[in-house]
Amino acid sequence: MQLGNVIVGQSGGPTSVINSSLVGVFKTAKDAGCPHVYGMRNGIEGLLQEQYIEMSDYVKNDLDIELLKRTPSSFLGTCRYKLPDYTKDEDTYKKIFDTLKKMDVKHFFYIGGNDSMDTIDKLSRYASIVNSDITFIGVPKTIDNDLAMTDHTPGYGSAAKYIASSMKEIIRDANTYPNESINVVEIMGRDAGWLTCASTLSRSEDCAGPDIICLPETVFDYDAFLKKISEIRREKKVITIAVSEGIKTADGKYVCEANKRSMSEDAFGHKALGGTALYLADAVGADLGIKSRGIVLSTLQRCASHIVSRRDITEAFTAGADGVQLALTGETGRMIIFERISNNPYQLKTASCPASAVANVEKLVPKEWIINDNSYISKEFDEYARPLIIGELSPFMVDGLPRHLFID
Amino acid sequence: MQLGNVIVGQSGGPTSVINSSLVGVFKTAKDAGCPHVYGMRNGIEGLLQEQYIEMSDYVKNDLDIELLKRTPSSFLGTCRYKLPDYTKDEDTYKKIFDTLKKMDVKHFFYIGGNDSMDTIDKLSRYASIVNSDITFIGVPKTIDNDLAMTDHTPGYGSAAKYIASSMKEIIRDANTYPNESINVVEIMGRDAGWLTCASTLSRSEDCAGPDIICLPETVFDYDAFLKKISEIRREKKVITIAVSEGIKTADGKYVCEANKRSMSEDAFGHKALGGTALYLADAVGADLGIKSRGIVLSTLQRCASHIVSRRDITEAFTAGADGVQLALTGETGRMIIFERISNNPYQLKTASCPASAVANVEKLVPKEWIINDNSYISKEFDEYARPLIIGELSPFMVDGLPRHLFID
Numbered sequence: 001m002q003l004g005n006v007i008v009g010q011s012g013g014p015t016s017v018i019n020s021s022l023v024g025v026f027k028t029a030k031d032a033g034c035p036h037v038y039g040m041r042n043g044i045e046g047l048l049q050e051q052y053i054e055m056s057d058y059v060k061n062d063l064d065i066e067l068l069k070r071t072p073s074s075f076l077g078t079c080r081y082k083l084p085d086y087t088k089d090e091d092t093y094k095k096i097f098d099t100l101k102k103m104d105v106k107h108f109f110y111i112g113g114n115d116s117m118d119t120i121d122k123l124s125r126y127a128s129i130v131n132s133d134i135t136f137i138g139v140p141k142t143i144d145n146d147l148a149m150t151d152h153t154p155g156y157g158s159a160a161k162y163i164a165s166s167m168k169e170i171i172r173d174a175n176t177y178p179n180e181s182i183n184v185v186e187i188m189g190r191d192a193g194w195l196t197c198a199s200t201l202s203r204s205e206d207c208a209g210p211d212i213i214c215l216p217e218t219v220f221d222y223d224a225f226l227k228k229i230s231e232i233r234r235e236k237k238v239i240t241i242a243v244s245e246g247i248k249t250a251d252g253k254y255v256c257e258a259n260k261r262s263m264s265e266d267a268f269g270h271k272a273l274g275g276t277a278l279y280l281a282d283a284v285g286a287d288l289g290i291k292s293r294g295i296v297l298s299t300l301q302r303c304a305s306h307i308v309s310r311r312d313i314t315e316a317f318t319a320g321a322d323g324v325q326l327a328l329t330g331e332t333g334r335m336i337i338f339e340r341i342s343n344n345p346y347q348l349k350t351a352s353c354p355a356s357a358v359a360n361v362e363k364l365v366p367k368e369w370i371i372n373d374n375s376y377i378s379k380e381f382d383e384y385a386r387p388l389i390i391g392e393l394s395p396f397m398v399d400g401l402p403r404h405l406f407i408d
Numbered sequence: 409m410q411l412g413n414v415i416v417g418q419s420g421g422p423t424s425v426i427n428s429s430l431v432g433v434f435k436t437a438k439d440a441g442c443p444h445v446y447g448m449r450n451g452i453e454g455l456l457q458e459q460y461i462e463m464s465d466y467v468k469n470d471l472d473i474e475l476l477k478r479t480p481s482s483f484l485g486t487c488r489y490k491l492p493d494y495t496k497d498e499d500t501y502k503k504i505f506d507t508l509k510k511m512d513v514k515h516f517f518y519i520g521g522n523d524s525m526d527t528i529d530k531l532s533r534y535a536s537i538v539n540s541d542i543t544f545i546g547v548p549k550t551i552d553n554d555l556a557m558t559d560h561t562p563g564y565g566s567a568a569k570y571i572a573s574s575m576k577e578i579i580r581d582a583n584t585y586p587n588e589s590i591n592v593v594e595i596m597g598r599d600a601g602w603l604t605c606a607s608t609l610s611r612s613e614d615c616a617g618p619d620i621i622c623l624p625e626t627v628f629d630y631d632a633f634l635k636k637i638s639e640i641r642r643e644k645k646v647i648t649i650a651v652s653e654g655i656k657t658a659d660g661k662y663v664c665e666a667n668k669r670s671m672s673e674d675a676f677g678h679k680a681l682g683g684t685a686l687y688l689a690d691a692v693g694a695d696l697g698i699k700s701r702g703i704v705l706s707t708l709q710r711c712a713s714h715i716v717s718r719r720d721i722t723e724a725f726t727a728g729a730d731g732v733q734l735a736l737t738g739e740t741g742r743m744i745i746f747e748r749i750s751n752n753p754y755q756l757k758t759a760s761c762p763a764s765a766v767a768n769v770e771k772l773v774p775k776e777w778i779i780n781d782n783s784y785i786s787k788e789f790d791e792y793a794r795p796l797i798i799g800e801l802s803p804f805m806v807d808g809l810p811r812h813l814f815i816d
Contacts, residue, residue, distance in 0.1 A: 072580055170707055172812055173481045178449075178450040178453065304574070306577070306714075307714055392805055
């Protein structure tokens with residue numbers, strides 16, 4: 001099958017390697033003879049305003065490809081746009097399909113998470129209703145690692161590497177003083193604790209790792225938390241705690257809601273979290289009379305391309321590339337997934353699944369991996385996650401700083 | 409002159425390269441035939457409890473030297489201990505000198521900032537009073553770059569590189585959404601804005617850099633701040649602001665004091681700051697009705713050894729090494745300083761000055777460099793700081809994470 005024109009978009013929260021998937025789509029499509037590879041600006045939201053670029057205008061040679069791979073955040077811009085149900089608002093769909101027809105686009109790729117797969121699912125179903133031959137393929141992306149069906153998601157390995165490295169450095173820093181202290185490190189993760197679990201990868205010959213981890217998968221109990229800290233204090237002066245931003249108390253309220261910061265909601269009804277670590281650090285510091293500090297890794301954990309996992313960035317490229325291969329077979333409404341063959345040696349293959357199986361579903365850390373001892377997380381997690389942070393890819397440093405590719 | 413036994417300590421806040429100075433002292437002393445190089449645990453505070461190590465027990469070969477260079481935070485541990493006036497508490501001095509005598513130490517090196525130089529000054533003056541032949545040499549260290557007499561301080565270049573790199577990544581991340589937003593990035597600096605100025609090094613071909621910077625050297629006026637943001641909003645959707653943690657309003661109060669977080673003080677009477685960015689992000693977000701986020705770089709800016717400046721780490725080594733050379737000449741009560749010969753090409757030489765000239769003095773960003781236009785800081789700063797972030801030194805990566813040397 002000959003590849004027609006392609007359009008590719010990026011959606012949802014950015015990652016350090018989302019542009020590697022973009023390059024995977026672009027390069028594979030061009031190599032397969034695709035006449036035009038278009039990039040939507042700000043995902044479907046930009047497409048609705050007919051905002052797109054010709055990728056070749058910006059990615060002109062192999063050096064640009066390598067530079068774009070090393071550029072964090074969504075090169076094309078992103079959005080959090082929820083596509084309406086077509087039975088309630090068909091105009092939006094008509095607008096999209098009219099635009100795609102005008103551009104003579106045959107293949108639509110969307111790099112994103114579970115919300116984005118909702119978009120792929122809806123568009124592919126509408127295409128079949130209106131007998132459009134445009135195919136819609138999802139390419140997985142999220143630092144949160146919360147997508148169903150796939151072994152893991154592109155973006156997670158690099159975020160995990162950043163978190164584990166930073167955790168080592170934070171612990172090294174905290175232990176330099178002889179005094180008692182508590183550091184509470186806040187890590188992204190609304191409902192899934194994959195990223196917070198990654199902080200335990202800092203456990204190694206030269207680092208004890210976090211002393212406590214708090215995941216959104218389990219109910220947060222402040223009294224038990226305080227008791228645990230008091231126990232650890234008997235043996236350690238410097239205590240490090242990793243908490244997910246989304247931990248909740250038994251009444252279902254976010255811990256950060258106890259803080260005064262206002263919470264806004266996005267288009268998908270997600271509350272903007274933040275403040276968990278600072279709140280807990282203040283509370284624990286006051287209750288125990290110990291010096292405490294809240295450290296929030298914030299957006300850096302999703303955009304620190306200066307310390308990516310080489311395996312992650314390579315797999316992100318493959319996810320994009322194999323998305324194009326899938327489109328060549330005529331498939332639609334599907335997302336690329338990873339299937340792990342073995343941990344040791346680490347072996348992976350790609351496959352695909354219906355986007356509907358991923359849309360609006362969240363894959364949490366398995367309950368049986370969350371254990372009630374001082375490690376908090378079972379060996380299975382370690383065996384699962386360690387291969388994902390392996391290898392480095394140096395940024396292109398210009399005058400001492402990482403250089404990025406960008407759209408003017 | 410033959411080098412006698414050496415003791416070396418680290419004091420004050422850690423940096424990413426403070427261990428490179430430690431290695432500089434250790435290796436140079438050993439190469440000069442020094443029988444024993446001791447390391448105080450937790451600076452002078454540990455020495456008072458006779459807590460020290462034999463450096464050779466931990467740094468056994470060239471590989472350990474290279475690993476220690478790449479290890480952030482103070483390998484020996486640190487303290488914030490203020491030496492009393494000897495006329496009020498001579499016992500403390502007697503204890504120190506007795507311990508040094510017992511160890512047959514002839515040369516004392518202290519790697520630290522202006523508080524540590526107060527210690528060097530006091531100990532050397534006491535030595536002369538009691539006719540001790542022990543020499544006391546200071547090795548400069550601080551990410552804050554606020555030491556008098558020296559062109560710049562070891563530690564600043566790497567912190568500046570981390571801040572500028574992170575700022576580029578944060579700006580790249582923030583610009584991925586099509587919506588209006590404000591990011592307020594909080595950077596360390598109680599009285600001196602050197603680190604916050606470093607955020608402007610992110611200005612380059614591929615990055616506009618921060619839109620506003622707020623330094624402790626100038627009075628912070630919230631109304632003017634809000635007005636400035638409103639002006640920028642007319643042309644930009646995504647606004648990035650870099651603020652020093654120590655900015656103060658006209659009444660002399662820290663901006664973060666407006667926040668509810670309690671403030672504790674250390675032994676030198678320094679208040680623990682924090683909360684400036686979150687407070688301002690909340691305030692601006694509420695007043696302008698824009699999505700806002702506070703990002704606090706926190707301790708990572710002083711311990712992110714995974715992205716150090718090669719020039720900084722080399723200079724930190726030299727500062728330690730030249731401290732030993734200075735001791736060989738019999739000098740005491742002095743600190744190693746850097747003198748810049750030229751910016752282009754960048755040329756530097758070391759010299760020394762009395763520790764008393766550095767003790768308890770803070771070097772602020774020169775008033776004439778702080779200008780009243782959209783760049784906020786003059787070209788002189790750029791010419792001064794850019795050479796300091798040049799070059800990389802890769803961490804030793806083991807299983808995907810930086811490896812550190814540590815004391816059990």
